[in-house]
Amino acid sequence: MLIQINNLTKTYQHHDGAINAVDNLSLSIPKGSFVTITGASGSGKTTLLLILGGLLRPTSGKLSYRDKEINLHHEEEMANFRSKHVGFVMQSFALVPYLTATENIMIALNVKSKDTAANKKRAIELLEWVGLDDRITHYPKELSAGQQQRVAIARALANNPDLLLADEPTGNLDPGLSEEILTILKEINRDHKTTVVMVTHSPMAAEYGDTKIQLKNGKLLSPQLHETEFAHNKN
């Protein structure tokens, strides 16, 4: 298993009382899978994604990466986990506005290596791979939404992660561009054997996953894919 979560709960305190965004959820995600998570707003899918990526600490439960438990309360360990093993693609692209496309990728590479020349070469290669070789010195505001998302995907791949997490990656794109981005994600999954977990509202986007799960009130909804069965099916 690449990722395994056990009895995961994330509770938010609200003035009306405590809300379990993720409620005692267990899940195993095999290496190389393309998992799509769907569900209504507030179902807990983004919260689950954040926890999987080491961006958010759960209230209780465990997260294991390659059968090794990650200390979710240790800042350094979580940051190292993110930089080494996880790539993120966000709906809002999450690019630094005053850095060029190349530099936006280089800041991710810089976490692991201080070799500026090698980092620049790698960043340009990634931009070429996502079809932006003529946009390497462009700033985010000089790129279209689709191009910005492709830069974000290139950055997510910078450190060769095992796991790529995408939160509504096509949420800000028109249908044509959405397909482009989803195709790239599918290629990454197929050609690089990178595990992709994508949260989406779009049924069309969800179809790109080879495993689809649905959340409601922080729990797995799909009766045909019970947690253990899901894990079993992938094995």
Next chain:
Amino acid sequence: MRLTDLTLKELWHRKSQLISGLLAITLGIGVIVGIRSFSVISEKAVAVNLDNLGANIMVLPQAASVDNYYAADIDAPTFPEEYVERLVTSTIPGVDNISPKLTRRVNIGSQSVVLTGILPKSEIASKPIWQQGGILGEKAAASCAPSGPKKYADEKLQRKGIDTLANYDCFIGSGIASRLKLAEGSKLTIMEQEFTVAKLLPETGTIDDDRVFANLHTVQTLLGTGEQVSAIEIMGCCSAISDGLLGKLRNILPDTRITTIGQIVSTQIENNKLMNKISLVFLIIIVFVGGISIGNYIWANVNERRKEIGILRMIGYHRRHIYYILVLKAIIMGIVGGIAGYILGTLAAIWLGPQFAGIAVSPIYTLLLVSMVISISISILGSIIPAYLAGKIEPFSNMQED
């Protein structure tokens, strides 16, 4: 793309913010430098004026009092002139001007005057060892003025060091000149020895108005005292007096009575204290206000950059990287603001000094270093809390929509 490059890019990206932040630091440092430049020059000017009050330390024979010295009685005790050499050859700091004197009250006709033997510069020049550091009034200077490249020549002060005084020439105080109706070039007989009046001294309102100044060695011969003096007047630096100058003098002249002229010394010390306090108060205000300004600026910057910081945290940057970026930014602004503030403050002092206070202000280069230290310190202090809080920004902050 190193963190330093990232910091510089961000600074350049938000130019208007950068300019307003730099302006805050520059103005703060400029005020410090301007005030300090002005106060240093003022201190020197005030010190010159205070030195005009005269010597502030008296070395007297053990058995004598200051009253004895001024009364100049016939039987007033004396001590060897060799003590002057002991003072000059010592390396005690803070002794700016040494003036040995032999005084006796004598009669000229029916007038009682105080005959005072003094040492002119020409005789000092004949004893090279006495010229060390121009200590015997070779170059009169403000004794309490802070050290600096420029000595402040002053006409009244220069009077204290008399260039030449021929063996039978004398200077006379205004009171005596008036009573005896003497003018420059007049002849004057004292104890059967004829003197020529070389100079009439302007009125001082002190006992000097009733003095006749003649060459020390001539007076010694005339009075038959041998190589004795009544007192040695010293211009001591008031800060050195505070630091125990009197004790050091007593160590080399153990059988003398060494006293300060209290009013002069206390005025000098009080003046210095006041100047230092004013500078300190301004420094505290600037550090306080400057620190808050920088803190406020960095905090506003952090709030504006929450998403960026969230992005960096998301892709694996540690908290220490965020601290580094923000503190480095503060240091860069501190360096630039410190230099700009120094230039602004110095130019303001140079321009405003003569116009408002009649004092010519020149650049004080050591203040550049002081400006940098203060500016960088304020910037770092001001950025600590915002940087700490920025480190707490969650890595998913970039997902929050505007």
